[in-house]
Structure formats: C-alpha cells, structure tokens
Amino acid sequence: xxxxxxxxxxxxxxxxxxxxxxxxxxxxxxxxxxxxxxxxxxxxxxxxxxxxxxxxxxxxxxxxxxxxxxxxxxxxxxxxxxxxxxxxxxxxxxxxxxxxxxxxxxxxxxxxxxxxxxxxxxxxxxxxxxxxxxxxxxxxxxxxxxxxxxxxxxxxxxxxxxxxxxxxxxxxxxxxxxxxxxxxxxxxxx
Amino acid sequence: xxxxxxxxxxxxxxxxxxxxxxxxxxxxxxxxxxxxxxxxxxxxxxxxxxxxxxxxxxxxxxxxxxxxxxxxxxxxxxxxxxxxxxxxxxxxxxxxxxxxxxxxxxxxxxxxxxxxxxxxxxxxxxxxxxxxxxxxxxxxxxxxxxxxxxxxxxxxxxxxxxxxxxxxxxxxxx
Amino acid sequence: xxxxxxxxxxxxxxxxxxxxxxxxxxxxxxxxxxxxxxxxxxxxxxxxxxxxxxxxxxxxxxxxxxxxxxxxxxxxxxxxxxxxxxxxxxxxxxxxxxxxxxxxxxxxxxxxxxxxxxxxxxxxxxxxxxxxxxxxxxxxxxxxxxxxxxxxxxxxxxxxxxxxxxxxxxxxxxxxxxxxxxxxxxxxxxxxxxxxxxxxxxxxxxxxxxxxxxxx
Numbered sequence: 001x002x003x004x005x006x007x008x009x010x011x012x013x014x015x016x017x018x019x020x021x022x023x024x025x026x027x028x029x030x031x032x033x034x035x036x037x038x039x040x041x042x043x044x045x046x047x048x049x050x051x052x053x054x055x056x057x058x059x060x061x062x063x064x065x066x067x068x069x070x071x072x073x074x075x076x077x078x079x080x081x082x083x084x085x086x087x088x089x090x091x092x093x094x095x096x097x098x099x100x101x102x103x104x105x106x107x108x109x110x111x112x113x114x115x116x117x118x119x120x121x122x123x124x125x126x127x128x129x130x131x132x133x134x135x136x137x138x139x140x141x142x143x144x145x146x147x148x149x150x151x152x153x154x155x156x157x158x159x160x161x162x163x164x165x166x167x168x169x170x171x172x173x174x175x176x177x178x179x180x181x182x183x184x185x186x187x188x189x190x
Numbered sequence: 191x192x193x194x195x196x197x198x199x200x201x202x203x204x205x206x207x208x209x210x211x212x213x214x215x216x217x218x219x220x221x222x223x224x225x226x227x228x229x230x231x232x233x234x235x236x237x238x239x240x241x242x243x244x245x246x247x248x249x250x251x252x253x254x255x256x257x258x259x260x261x262x263x264x265x266x267x268x269x270x271x272x273x274x275x276x277x278x279x280x281x282x283x284x285x286x287x288x289x290x291x292x293x294x295x296x297x298x299x300x301x302x303x304x305x306x307x308x309x310x311x312x313x314x315x316x317x318x319x320x321x322x323x324x325x326x327x328x329x330x331x332x333x334x335x336x337x338x339x340x341x342x343x344x345x346x347x348x349x350x351x352x353x354x355x356x357x358x359x360x361x362x363x364x
Numbered sequence: 365x366x367x368x369x370x371x372x373x374x375x376x377x378x379x380x381x382x383x384x385x386x387x388x389x390x391x392x393x394x395x396x397x398x399x400x401x402x403x404x405x406x407x408x409x410x411x412x413x414x415x416x417x418x419x420x421x422x423x424x425x426x427x428x429x430x431x432x433x434x435x436x437x438x439x440x441x442x443x444x445x446x447x448x449x450x451x452x453x454x455x456x457x458x459x460x461x462x463x464x465x466x467x468x469x470x471x472x473x474x475x476x477x478x479x480x481x482x483x484x485x486x487x488x489x490x491x492x493x494x495x496x497x498x499x500x501x502x503x504x505x506x507x508x509x510x511x512x513x514x515x516x517x518x519x520x521x522x523x524x525x526x527x528x529x530x531x532x533x534x535x536x537x538x539x540x541x542x543x544x545x546x547x548x549x550x551x552x553x554x555x556x557x558x559x560x561x562x563x564x565x566x567x568x569x570x571x572x573x574x575x576x577x578x579x580x
Contacts, residue, residue, distance in 0.1 A: 019549045024388040025472060070216040070448065073466050074208060074440045081436060110436075111470040113389045120463050128253075165565035166557075169385060173557030180550035187282065197430050204434050208441040215445045219452035226455050283548070307460075311517070311544050 003134050010138035013187055017146045018180040022114035022139075027147055028172055029108075032158075037151035039098050041144025043091070043106065045137070047083050048115050052136030054079050055119040056129055076119045077110075084110045114143055150176065231262065231289075235274060238291045238300035239264045243271060250362070257354045264291070272299055273363055277351025282343035284308025286317070290352050292331055292359045298352070301326045306344060314344035322348075331356055370489050374496025381504035382563055386472040390464045391501070392552040395509035396516070399523045403457040404464065405502025406525070407450065411442050411468055412477060412494040412501075418442075419482040420490035426483075435478045436469075443469045457525050473501060511555050516546035 016022040026040060055076045063069045088106050091099040099106070109115065118139045122132040153175055162171050235245050243264040252258045260276040272293040278285045286306045293299035303318045316322060316338050322345065326335055335352060338345040380386045387408075394400045418438055419426075426434050447465045450458045458465065468474065477497055482490040513520055518539035524530035545551045 021389045021392040021549065021552065024392065025386075028385065028388070068209075068213070070212050070444060071209060073444045073447070073469060074205070074212070074437060077436055077440045077469055078433070081433060111472055111475060113467050113470050116470050117463060117467060120466055124463065126253075163561075164568055165561045167564070170557045170561035170564060173553045173560065177550045177553030177557060180548075180553055181545075184548065184550060197427055200427060201430055201433060201437075204437050208437050211441055212444055215448050219448040222452040223448070223455075226452070311542070 003130065006131060007134050007138040010135055011142040011145070012183065015142040015146060015183050016114055016117065016139050017143055018176065018183045020117065022117045023112050023143055023147075026108065026112060027150060027176070028169060032151065032154055034148055034151040034155065036101055037147045038144065039101065041140065041147055043087055044109060044112065044114065044143055045140035047080065047087060047109055048118055048140040048143075049133070049136040051076075051080050051083055051115055052118050052122055052132050053129075054083075056122055056127075056132045059123055072120075072123070076116060080115050080119070081110045114139060146179065150179065231260075231276070234289055234302055234304065235262060235264070237302065238274060238289065239272065241266070245274075248273075252358070255354045255358055257351045258358060259287075261358070270294065270363075273359055274300075275351070275355035275358070276304075277348075277355060279347040279350040281306065281309050281347035282314050282341075283310065286344060286347035286351075288348055288351050290326075290355050292355060292363075296331055298326050298329050298331060301348070301352075303348070309341075309344045314341050316341045317344050317348050326352065331359065367489070367492060371492040371496040374493065374498070374500040375503060376500070378497075379500045379504055380473045380497055381501060381508075382560065384476075386476055387501065388556070390467060390471055391505050391508060392549075392556060394461055394464050395505050395512050395552060395555075396547050397460075397513050398506065398509050398520060399457070399525065400460055401505040401509035402502070402522070403450075403454065403525050404461060405498070405505055407446050407461075407465060408468060408471070408473070408501050409495070409498030410446050411439065412474055412498045413491065414442050415439050415474055415478055416482040416490040416494035417487065419478045420485060420487045423483045431483060432475075432479070435475060435483075439474050439478065440469050454525050456523075473497060508552070508555055508559065511559075512546045512551055515543050515555075516548075516551060517544075518542035 010016070014020070017024070017027055023044075026044075058075055058079065059069070059072060063072060063075065084107060087109070088099075091106070118135060122135055127135060150172075154172060157171060157175070166174070231247075232245060239245075243266045245262050245264055248261045248263050250261055252261070257277050257279040258275055259278050262274045262276075263270050264272045264274060272291055274289055274291040276287070276289055278287045280286075284307075286309065287304040289300070289302040289304060291299035291301070301323050303323075306315050306317055309315050309317070322338055326348075329335070335349050337349065374380065376383075378384055381388065381391050390404060390408075394404045415435075415438060419435060422434075443466060446468070447458075450461075450465060477493060481493045485493070510520070514537070518541060519534070519536035521534040522532040524532055543551075546555065
C-alpha cells in the first residue's frame with residue numbers, strides 16, 4: 001500500500017517535471033509532436049528505470065563499503081551516459097525511424113536532469129531497493145504523461161491566436177505553469 | 191586496436207586524476223562537515239535541555255521508522271535523562287522537520303520546528319506558533335495530540351513524527 | 365575590443381537562460397529567493413570557469429572520439445568539489461539548494477560551453493566566455509527570483525551566503541497581499557514565461573521599427 005502511494009505520489013502529486021523542474025529542456029524541445037513525445041517517454045522510462053537500479057546497487061554495495069561515497073556523482077553520470085549510448089545503438093539498429101525522429105534529443109537524455117535527479121533522490125531519501133525501483137518507474141511515467149499532454153496542448157496552440165509577444169516558448173511556459181497549478185490541486189491525494 | 195587501447199588508457203588516467211582530486215577535497219572538507227552536523231543540531235538541543243546536559247548522537251537503526259532521521263541522547267551526570275528525535279514527515283508542500291524531546295520523566299520535554307518552509311504561509315506555518323507547541327510540550331508521552339484545523343497536513347506531519355518517536359522510545363529506551 | 369565582446373555576449377545577446385534557454389531546470393527551481401539565486405549563480409560561475417579553463421587547456425590532448433565522456437568526468441569532478449566545499453562552508457545554502465547543486469553536472473550550460481566554445485578556443489577567451497555566461501546566468505536567476513520573492517512573499521531579503529544568521533537586508537512591502545503561488549512551482553513557470561514574453565515584445569518592436577525605417 002505504501003508503495004502504491006509512493007507511486008501515485010511521484011507520478012502525479014510530486015510530478016518531477018512540474019514540481020521539481022527536472023527535464024524542462026526535453027519538455028520544451030521535443031514535445032511539439034505527441035508521437036515524438038511518447039517515443040521520448042519510452043526511452044527515458046527505460047533509462048531511468050535501469051539507472052535507478054544500477055546506481056542504487058553501486059552506491060550501497062560498492063561505494064559505501066569502500067568508503068568512497070564522494071565518487072557518487074562521477075559513477076552515476078558514467079552509468080547514465082553508458083545506458084543512453086546503449087539505447088541509442090539499440091534504436092539505431094531496430095527502428096531507424098524512431099531514431100531519426102528523436103534526433104539530437106536522444107543523446108541529450110544523458111543531460112536530462114530527471115535521470116540523475118532520480119538516482120540522487122533515491123539515495124538522499126533513504127529508499128529501499130524496492131522503493132527505488134518504484135520511484136524509477138513512477139518518475140518517468142509521470143514525465144511521459146506530462147510531456148504527452150503538453151505536446152497535445154502545444155499542437156492546438158500552434159493554430160491558436162496567441163499574442164505575438166507570447167508566441168513560442170513564453171506561452172509554452174505559461175501552459176506548464178497552469179498544468180503545475182492543476183497538479184498542485186490534487187496535492188491532498190496522497 | 192591500438193587506438194582503442196590508447197583511448198581507454200586516456201580515459202582511465204582522466205578518471206584516476208578526477209578520483210584523486212575528489213579524495214583530496216573530501217579529506218579537506220569532511221571533518222568540517224561532520225563538525226557542522228553536530229554543531230547545527232546542538233544549537234537546537236541546548237534550547238530544549240537547558241541545564242548543561244551533554245549530547246551525543248546515537249547510532250541506531252531507524253529504517254523501520256520513515257519519519258525519524260536521527261536520535262540524540264541527553265546525559266546528565268553520566269546517565270541519560272531523555273532522548274531527542276529528529277523527525278521529517280511529509281506535510282502539505284514538502285517535508286516538515288522537527289526535533290521532539292522525550293524525557294525520562296514520561297513527558298514531552300520540548301518540540302522545535304526546524305523546517306516548514308514548504309508549508310503554506312499563514313496556514314501551514316501555524317505549527318510554529320506557541321499554541322501548537324504548548325499543546326504538545328508537557329503532555330505525557332503517548333497522549334494524543336490535536337491537529338490544527340485548517341492546517342491538517344502540516345500539523346499531521348509533526349504528529350506523525352511525534353508518534354513514531356514515541357513508538358521508538360517505548361521499544362528501545364523505556 | 366574583441367575580447368570584451370566574448371565576455372559581453374553571455375550577458376545579454378546570448379544570455380544562457382533568456383535567449384539560449386539552457387539550464388532552465390535549476391533556474392526555475394532555485395529562484396524562490398535572492399539568496400538562493402546568488403548562491404546558485406556563484407556555484408555555476410565556479411564550475412563553468414574551472415571547466416572552461418581545464419578543457420581549453422587540454423583541448424589538444426583530448427582525443428576527439430571520447431571528448432564528451434572526458435568532459436563529463438571533468439565537470440562531474442568539479443561539481444562534486446563545489447558541492448563538498450559548499451556543504452562545509454555554506455551549510456544553510458547547501459541545504460536550501462539541495463539536489464540542484466549536484467544537478468549542475470547535467471546543466472546544459474556547462475557541457476554546452478565546453479563543447480561549443482572551450483574545446484575550440486584558447487584559454488583566455490574561454491575564461492572570458494565562462495565569466496560572461498556565468499554572470500549572464502546569475503543575472504537571469506536574480507531577475508527571476510526578484511519577481512518571485514517580491515510577489516510571492518511581499519518583500520525582499522538577502523542573507524550572507526557564508527553565514528545564514530547574518531542578514532544583509534530585509535524589506536517587507538506588502539506581505540499581506542503576497543501571492544504565494546509565485547513561490548510555488550507554477551509561479552516559476554509563469555514568471556519566466558512572462559519575462560520571455562517581455563523580451564520577445566522588445567525584439568518585435570525593434571524589428572518593426574527597423575522595418576518602418578526601411579519603408580521610409
């Protein structure tokens with residue numbers, strides 16, 4: 001039951017994009033087409049889920065026993081970079097179309113704050129391995145949800161009559177702000 | 191093949207240098223960080239136990255208590271007079287952190303709100319008010335504590351911490 | 365003159381946040397107070413300065429194929445050093461910035477400048493570029509946090525980053541009418557969106573004026 005509320009909490013209430021501002025760059029960059037947004041979401045989900053397990057095990061079973069926890073940041077970022085490289089090679093071979101449509105945003109998953117953020121949060125929140133796995137699943141699902149909804153809204157904004165000064169990024173940010181309000185409205189859920 | 195070897199060696203050297211630099215900075219800053227950890231809490235502890243008690247951080251497992259983050263023991267004349275728990279529980283906007291002292295005489299000796307910056311201004315931060323603090327301090331350990339109506343989430347976060355501290359106290363120190 | 369241009373462009377024309385839209389995560393998250401903004405700005409300047417310096421020094425030795433991993437290792441090391449130093453000497457700031465200090469590693473500004481500037485230019489230019497970009501970042505987060513703190517709490521305050529008990533100034537103007545939404549995440553988006561809209565407004569007006577002048 002606690003795991004369920006952790007999951008719902010991280011997916012909706014404390015959605016990392018809208019409450020912690022992780023992953024704003026891909027949100028603004030990739031999310032003009034809902035389909036791309038979904039593909040991006042899948043890739044990120046895969047990377048975050050694996051990264052949160054691997055970094056967790058490395059931290060508690062390698063770094064802590066050796067007393068070199070100050071190497072955490074370097075270890076984590078290298079794990080993440082390797083995982084992203086792996087996803088990139090995998091997609092290039094299996095579905096070149098998706099690979100092409102995601103373009104520059106694929107290698108940029110490495111610098112997606114959400115990936116490193118989840119890995120660091122798992123440690124600092126003192127989660128157990130199971131909780132870290134739940135977080136590793138809940139966070140990217142929340143991310144995918146927001147980026148998808150956001151993309152559909154932006155698709156409509158394209159044809160909407162927005163004041164000239166607000167065209168493009170400004171209105172996208174305001175939209176995100178209103179979405180954050182909506183998410184804050186269900187804060188009592190968990 | 192030779193190229194790959196060269197690249198690997200280069201990366202290894204960079205990583206080695208990075209590790210060396212980090213361990214140097216760590217050695218330099220770690221003692222200061224440790225000292226500060228005790229110092230920052232001590233400042234709060236002496237506000238609860240005012241007659242020259244000595245404090246030490248206890249090394250006990252708190253993994254079953256998600257709202258407890260540290261336990262300190264207050265000693266007077268070599269024997270413990272009370273235990274102070276550092277708690278952190280989910281409030282309305284984020285974590286509410288407190289210190290709750292459970293005295294050997296069977297009462298709550300003191301309550302301090304360390305951090306409620308994530309709570310709504312004017313509503314949630316009523317937990318720092320005197321009336322709420324006074325509704326806890328002096329009560330017998332285990333007595334129920336009323337929430338503040340209108341600030342249920344924030345005050346429940348404090349109460350959650352107190353309840354877990356009480357449970358831990360009853361199991362370990364009573 | 366040219367050297368000065370390298371420095372200056374980061375401040376306005378290529379401001380990392382307002383124009384290039386890089387490093388938005390941290391700039392939205394930590395701009396709840398002026399003190400946080402200054403602390404984050406200092407941390408970013410330190411990391412950016414050191415990373416640009418080291419990378420421009422090593423740019424001829426680093427093999428091209430593995431430059432990105434090498435950059436990342438260098439940056440992660442620097443960030444961790446800054447994190448430990450802040451934990452030791454500015455504990456209050458360290459607490460309030462929290463996870464966003466280690467997240468400087470994945471701040472696009474740092475890696476972006478390393479890749480697009482420091483790896484191609486000399487040491488002096490790279491340092492100037494880092495200073496310009498770093499100050500541009502600080503300037504931007506200060507503006508965002510100015511509005512968020514003012515509207516969200518109804519006042520402005522600044523603490524000494526090295527000693528949280530030392531208050532440099534603290535004003536309260538209309539705290540009864542504060543809109544606390546602005547200290548919350550939603551306010552961050554709305555504030556930055558509005559600032560960007562204002563910048564776009566200035567640009568459009570300038571372009572229109574130029575057009576009119578041409579017609580005449």
